Amino acid sequence: MLQASKSPWPANRRTRRNSFTSWWNGFAPGQVHAVRDLLQVMLDPSRAPSPTRLWDDEPLTAEDGTLLRRPASGSSGTSRFPHEQVLAELGITLEEIENYREPA
Numbered sequence: 001m002l003q004a005s006k007s008p009w010p011a012n013r014r015t016r017r018n019s020f021t022s023w024w025n026g027f028a029p030g031q032v033h034a035v036r037d038l039l040q041v042m043l044d045p046s047r048a049p050s051p052t053r054l055w056d057d058e059p060l061t062a063e064d065g066t067l068l069r070r071p072a073s074g075s076s077g078t079s080r081f082p083h084e085q086v087l088a089e090l091g092i093t094l095e096e097i098e099n100y101r102e103p104a
Contacts (some may be wrong), residue, residue: 027035060068087094 024032084094087097
């Protein structure tokens, strides 16, 4: 027979509210925003991020559409940005990567 799991919140409504308030007040501002956003998405799934949703108001151009339909870089055997070029722009050498050791 299954037993109901105990709630982490007290049974008394006022005590439960005080417990929740103490718990909520322990969040940093960034965490409060993250929880708010999560609750909004849970309550209204249309707010969830979508690969088809644009994050700006600028309409897509024909060139944008072509680039979005193109296979990802590397899938055709060619790279759009040479690895060495990216590393050079970041000020990193291949030798540094090859000799990298995790901090102790």
